[in-house]
Amino acid sequence: MSRSAHPAGPRHADVLPEGHYAGPPADLNSLDPQVWSRTVSRNADGQVTVGGLDVTALAEEFGTPAYFLDEEDFRSRCRAWKDAFGPEADVFYAGKAFLSRAIVRWLTEEGLNLDVCSAGELATALAAGMPAERIALHGNNKSTEEITRAVEAGVGRIVLDSFQEIVRVAHVAERLGKRQRVQIRVTVGVEAHTHEFIATAHEDQKFGIALADGLAAEAVRRALKLDGLELIGIHSHIGSQIFDMAGFEVSARRVVQLLTEVRDEHGIELPEIDLGGGLGIAYTSDDDPREPHEIARALGDIVRKECAAAGLSVPRLSVEPGRAIVGPTAFTLYEVGTVKELEGLRTYVSVDGGMSDNIRTALYDAEYSVALVSRTSDAAPMLSRVVGKHCESGDIVVRDAFLPADVAPGDLLAVPATGAYCRSMASNYNHSLRPPVVAVKDGAARVIVRRETEEDLLRLDVG
Ligand SMILES: *Cc1c(COP(=O)(O)O)cnc(C)c1O
Numbered sequence: 001m002s003r004s005a006h007p008a009g010p011r012h013a014d015v016l017p018e019g020h021y022a023g024p025p026a027d028l029n030s031l032d033p034q035v036w037s038r039t040v041s042r043n044a045d046g047q048v049t050v051g052g053l054d055v056t057a058l059a060e061e062f063g064t065p066a067y068f069l070d071e072e073d074f075r076s077r078c079r080a081w082k083d084a085f086g087p088e089a090d091v092f093y094a095g096k097a098f099l100s101r102a103i104v105r106w107l108t109e110e111g112l113n114l115d116v117c118s119a120g121e122l123a124t125a126l127a128a129g130m131p132a133e134r135i136a137l138h139g140n141n142k143s144t145e146e147i148t149r150a151v152e153a154g155v156g157r158i159v160l161d162s163f164q165e166i167v168r169v170a171h172v173a174e175r176l177g178k179r180q181r182v183q184i185r186v187t188v189g190v191e192a193h194t195h196e197f198i199a200t201a202h203e204d205q206k207f208g209i210a211l212a213d214g215l216a217a218e219a220v221r222r223a224l225k226l227d228g229l230e231l232i233g234i235h236s237h238i239g240s241q242i243f244d245m246a247g248f249e250v251s252a253r254r255v256v257q258l259l260t261e262v263r264d265e266h267g268i269e270l271p272e273i274d275l276g277g278g279l280g281i282a283y284t285s286d287d288d289p290r291e292p293h294e295i296a297r298a299l300g301d302i303v304r305k306e307c308a309a310a311g312l313s314v315p316r317l318s319v320e321p322g323r324a325i326v327g328p329t330a331f332t333l334y335e336v337g338t339v340k341e342l343e344g345l346r347t348y349v350s351v352d353g354g355m356s357d358n359i360r361t362a363l364y365d366a367e368y369s370v371a372l373v374s375r376t377s378d379a380a381p382m383l384s385r386v387v388g389k390h391c392e393s394g395d396i397v398v399r400d401a402f403l404p405a406d407v408a409p410g411d412l413l414a415v416p417a418t419g420a421y422c423r424s425m426a427s428n429y430n431h432s433l434r435p436p437v438v439a440v441k442d443g444a445a446r447v448i449v450r451r452e453t454e455e456d457l458l459r460l461d462v463g
Contacts, residue, residue: 354388
């Protein structure tokens with residue numbers, strides 16, 4: 001078990017569902033629509049296709065490893081979130097899951113807003129023409145330079161994460177003669193795991209300001225006093241890869257409670273609340289994610305109910321899905337290089353990427369699925385571990401998977417649901433070249449992030 005949790009994707013395998021690891025699936029050639037992007041299917045030759053293009057042709061044109069992103073699926077998920085939450089709410093896509101200029105353009109076209117948490121993400125968003133008022137800046141340690149660039153650009157909101165930052169953002173805004181719209185990020189004492197949540201008074205984590213001990217109320221007091229700040233609301237983000245809506249309900253209840261306290265103390269009703277992201281997706285057939293409309297209904301109901309009980313007008317709601325939008329839209333395509341059978345144990349299938357293009361398995365014990373995609377096979381299921389080519393025994397892409405026993409060098413394997421936190425967390429370990437992201441739509445493929453070259457590597461090495 002990994003010892004480190006991370007807000008971008010805590011240990012997905014922390015709490016395994018009932019009946020997990022039931023044995024090989026009935027049909028190794030079938031593709032579970034839960035884990036594959038919407039335009040993926042197998043053609044008459046047994047090849048997997050995405051957006052109408054088969055993987056062998058894609059591998060020939062773009063090489064492996066590579067991420068293939070289903071643009072139609074991405075856009076349809078944006079629309080599903082937008083429609084589910086309606087005009088009275090805002091959907092902020094969490095850029096850290098995966099960001100590129102093409103992604104920013106699609107988000108802009110589909111009416112979504114965007115969360116960034118660094119100068120680099122902000123620069124990408126602005127370069128692709130996202131209107132600044134639709135951008136929110138996050139982070140627990142934003143530099144003064146990052147804050148300055150965001151305020152100068154005119155971002156719609158900065159989410160304040162600490163007492164120091166309240167003052168820092170106010171100073172920057174005053175110096176620039178501006179009044180910056182801000183939210184305060186609170187920790188509500190909800191530890192959300194994949195299949196359970198724990199409500200606590202305190203949270204032991206670096207993000208946000210605790211509701212406990214009146215700290216968040218004090219943050220509100222301070223922010224309201226500063227001319228450079230326009231406090232528009234309260235923000236809460238409880239974790240990642242969450243399936244259980246109960247954690248969000250506790251979070252919503254506690255945030256509304258703070259709004260009530262603010263009204264009672266200051267006589268003002270803060271107009272917005274943001275309940276963060278963290279909605280889970282299916283990495284394997286065992287996962288059963290909620291649909292956007294179920295999430296919207298659950299969150300909307302609880303906020304309306306709590307506000308009615310407190311006599312508050314219902315604030316404008318925002319949510320920040322990252323993984324739930326981009327995660328399911330891409331798969332990573334690899335070529336098999338070696339197959340090593342360890343008698344009585346398992347078979348190690350080595351592919352041409354690994355922890356440099358998907359660190360989540362090594363980092364969080366994340367679970368993934370994998371399929372042979374360049375052909376079908378009638379061979380018996382073989383317990384396999386799909387591993388990369390890096391100099392680490394922990395370089396595992398898929399810990400336990402069944403592949404057909406005739407899998408061989410030259411076969412193409414694909415790992416679905418790699419759209420989020422894979423390319424964005426990719427590294428150059430072993431001086432590997434980070435793979436491209438190729439968008440596929442209606443029979444056409446185009447590179448949206450190109451493959452790194454040795455020239456790229458050597459450019460940074462000044463010799
Ligand atoms: C990471 C993060 C998100 C997105 O989380 P997902 O699990 O990708 O939905 C949203 N809001 C904040 C503040 C985050 O840090």
